[in-house]
Amino acid sequence: MKILLLGKNGQLGWELQRSLAPLGEVVALSSTCKELCGNLADLEGIAKTVRTVAPRVIVNASAYTAVDKAESDQEAARRINALAPGVLADEARRCGALLVHYSTDYVFDGSGTKPWEETDATGPLNTYGLTKLEGEQAIAHAGCAHLIFRTSWVHAARGKNFARTMLQLASERETLTVIDDQAGAPTGADLLADVSAHAIRQEAGSGRHSGIYHLAAGGETTWHGYAEFVCGFARDHGIGLKVKEITPVPSSRFPTPARRPHNSRLDTARVRGTFGLRLPHWKDGVGRMLTEILL
Numbered sequence: 001m002k003i004l005l006l007g008k009n010g011q012l013g014w015e016l017q018r019s020l021a022p023l024g025e026v027v028a029l030s031s032t033c034k035e036l037c038g039n040l041a042d043l044e045g046i047a048k049t050v051r052t053v054a055p056r057v058i059v060n061a062s063a064y065t066a067v068d069k070a071e072s073d074q075e076a077a078r079r080i081n082a083l084a085p086g087v088l089a090d091e092a093r094r095c096g097a098l099l100v101h102y103s104t105d106y107v108f109d110g111s112g113t114k115p116w117e118e119t120d121a122t123g124p125l126n127t128y129g130l131t132k133l134e135g136e137q138a139i140a141h142a143g144c145a146h147l148i149f150r151t152s153w154v155h156a157a158r159g160k161n162f163a164r165t166m167l168q169l170a171s172e173r174e175t176l177t178v179i180d181d182q183a184g185a186p187t188g189a190d191l192l193a194d195v196s197a198h199a200i201r202q203e204a205g206s207g208r209h210s211g212i213y214h215l216a217a218g219g220e221t222t223w224h225g226y227a228e229f230v231c232g233f234a235r236d237h238g239i240g241l242k243v244k245e246i247t248p249v250p251s252s253r254f255p256t257p258a259r260r261p262h263n264s265r266l267d268t269a270r271v272r273g274t275f276g277l278r279l280p281h282w283k284d285g286v287g288r289m290l291t292e293i294l295l
Contacts, residue, residue: 001204002027004055004097006038006046006088007062011156012102015193016061023201027053031062038062040084041076050091057204058092059100059196060085063132067106068257070127081131086138093144098204100196103212105152105184107133110261113183117267118150118212126258136212147199149192149215149271152264153226155285156189157292164293166227167234170243180224180248184264185216188285199275209274214266217282224248229283233290 001024007013008028020026029038029049036052037045040062050058063081064070070077085101092099106129107122124130139146155161169176195215203209221229227246234241251260268279 001025001057002053002055003057003059004050004053005029005059005061006040007031007060008038010061011154011159011189012192013061014158015156015189016059016196019193019197020059020200023197024056027055040080043079043083043087046084047087047091050088050095050097054095055097057098057100057200058088059200060088061102063102064128067126067128070131071257074127077127077131078134081128082134082138085135086142089139089142089144089146092146093142097144098200099139099144099146100200101135101139101146101148102192103132103136103148103150104129105150105264105266106261107136107150108261108263110263112263113265115265115267116214116263118214118270125261128258145203146210147203148212149196150212150266151187151192151215152184152266153186153216154189154192155186155289157289162186162223162226163230163286163290166230167241167293170231170234170241172242174242174244175247176227176243176245177247177249177253178224178227179251179254180222181250182260182262182264183220183222185218185220185266186226186282186286187215187217188289191217191280191285195271195275195277198277202275213271213274214268215271216266216268216279217285218279219281219283220265221282222248226286229286230290233287234294237295239294
């Protein structure tokens with residue numbers, strides 16, 4: 001099986017290189033690759049790449065993810081998050097490939113406390129969420145075999161993330177203030193990659209389960225609860241921190257150009273039932289990440 005992977009150097013793309021390797025030949029591209037185009041802003045280039053590679057599976061782990069910057073850079077966000085997935089979907093249909101794509105809880109308005117189901121009405125609060133929703137719609141409209149995984153609060157040992165930021169601040173300050181009115185499940189890029197490989201192995205060549213799936217770690221927390229867990233884990237493993245208090249505050253204390261949803265909970269019953277999965281608790285994944293970072 002030949003697999004075309006876009007976004008190989010991101011947190012998810014890096015893990016996908018590992019998880020997809022046993023399935024077949026992986027042609028992994030970044031936005032700066034020279035011989036083949038992996039830059040989603042180049043719509044003609046990525047179309048040509050798909051035709052050249054002729055993959056059985058296309059995995060798109062690339063996206064415009066600068067949530068605040070997207071508010072003033074809407075054209076670029078739409079090109080990468082909406083138009084490019086549509087091009088990939090059209091090419092996937094032409095060559096009979098399965099398209100695997102990643103989306104976000106930001107397609108919802110973040111209201112209430114009930115975990116979002118795949119069939120719930122969407123209502124993005126910001127440009128990032130809107131363009132990701134448009135990407136989903138473009139894929140569905142193209143009619144190719146596809147798996148769209150909506151996820152939230154992605155983390156990895158590689159690159160910048162919330163946990164690293166909290167550890168750095170906790171080593172410098174005695175008091176931290178962290179948002180406590182946004183809830184979700186920190187989800188490891190490794191978990192997303194492993195589930196993707198599992199689903200691709202079942203789905204490639206059939207397309208019988210095409211659609212949108214919510215994919216996140218088990219349990220839930222707030223950013224404040226996440227910060228407390230990170231600092232507690234560090235202390236429990238002998239890492240000295242300066243911080244003495246982590247104070248919960250509302251989102252209004254940290255105004256941003258893009259509005260964030262308060263409810264990022266995702267109901268994962270469909271992906272668990274369809275692909276026969278058990279999704280581990282978020283603390284398991286974060287603990288594993290912290291072990292890689294700290295120990």
